[in-house]
Amino acid sequence: MYPSFGDVLQQKRILVCVGSGGVGKTTTAAALALEAARRGRRTLVLTIDPAKRLASSLGLASLGHQVQRVPEEALEGAGPRLEGGELHAMMLDQKLAFDEVVQRHASDPAAVQRILANPVYAQISGSLAGAQEYAALAKLHEFDQSGEWDTIVVDTPPTAHALDFLDAPQKLSAAIDSPAIEWFRRLRGGASGGWSVVGRTGSYVLKRLAKFVGSQFLEDLGVFFTEFNDILGGFRQRAEETFGLLRQDKVGFVLVCSPEAMAVREALFFHQRLIGSSMPFSGFVVNKVHLLRPLRKSGVEARAAVEHALAATPSVAALRFQPGTLHIAAEALLEAHAGLEILALADAEAVTRLRQAGGDHALLVEIPFFREDIHDITRLGELGRLLVS
Secondary structure: OHHHHHHHHHHHEEEEEEEOOOOHHHHHHHHHHHHHHHOOEEEEEEEEEOOOHHHHOOOOOOOOOOEEEEHHHHHHHOOOOOOOOOEEEEOOOOHHHHHHHHHHHHHHHHHHHHHHHHHHHHHHHHHOOOHHHHHHHHHHHHHHHHHHEEEEEOOOOOOOOOOEEEEEEEHHHHHHHHHHHHHHHHHHHHOOOOOOOOOOHHHHHHHHHHHHOOOOHHHHHHHHHHHHHHHHHHHHHHHHHHHHHHOOOOEEEEEEEEOOHHHHHHHHHHHHHHHOOOEEEEEEEEEEEEOOOOOOOOOHHHHHHEEEEEEEEHHOOOOOOOOOHHHHHHHHHHHHHHHHHHHHHHHHHHEEEEHHHOOOOOOEEEEEEEOOOOOOOOHHHHHHHHHHO
């Protein structure tokens, strides 16, 4: 495996950050991309659902579907940078990305406009399970084919289960190409031919459906499935090409998690899936880790030291506490420390489980629990340096 994520950035062209929601995946992706730019690489970070503060931390007013270059003056706040290093960012718009796939694969320009204007398509492209993941993979494939970037870092969608990123595109393809939808296409009998009479059963089903959803909706549905059939081959081909891309040596999967039990279980399961699918695993990033800071004094000595420190603090001494108050405060601080030590021991056990799963040479970086969110490029740069150290 790799000694550090610095070596990963040097050897990999595409990094895919995966993990369940709420574990710092987006921030990790941005920090890795920033570090790649600092190392002189022309870098793009593709985010899916970033917090608003991420755009401002990169010196951007907002993030959208168009690629934006992070201003030079903003990058200067992250520290020294090698010549040629640039950082670009974009936030995937699921609907627009889906539209681009349709436009690329439809053979008839007029059919493209009919599909895009179809209300059924508008609903499917915006909310169908797997559509966001498929759109992210399609965009990654496009950026890779362009050859414009030295490094591409992908922040995968914020799903409840990390495996959704790998499973959803196939589920989407299966849903669109299901036997029920094929029956629906045959029943309509062509984009301009209206509904075919396919026996009494078909006629009965259509009449019953029309009572519930309306005849116009059925017409929109029929037109959509008939015309969308023309581009299904392109959808499948893009999915196959992208999953082939994800198995190439130039790609590295970065598994991001927290030390919480559920996040660790997700990470372990995803790790097994990556290895079983022959996808290149680069390492773990464990965010929000409580560090062990054991007391090196006895209980009596620790209380005395804390009382002395409190008494020597000008703001505390000025309050002129009653006798015994500092002792009570010292007890409360030591009790809070003991609670943090319990959390640190639990986090250390979780990290050990991840190390054992990855093997003796697996790359694993622990990022300590920060009291404040990362809200500027200076702090993002600090995180990047922690990741590659």
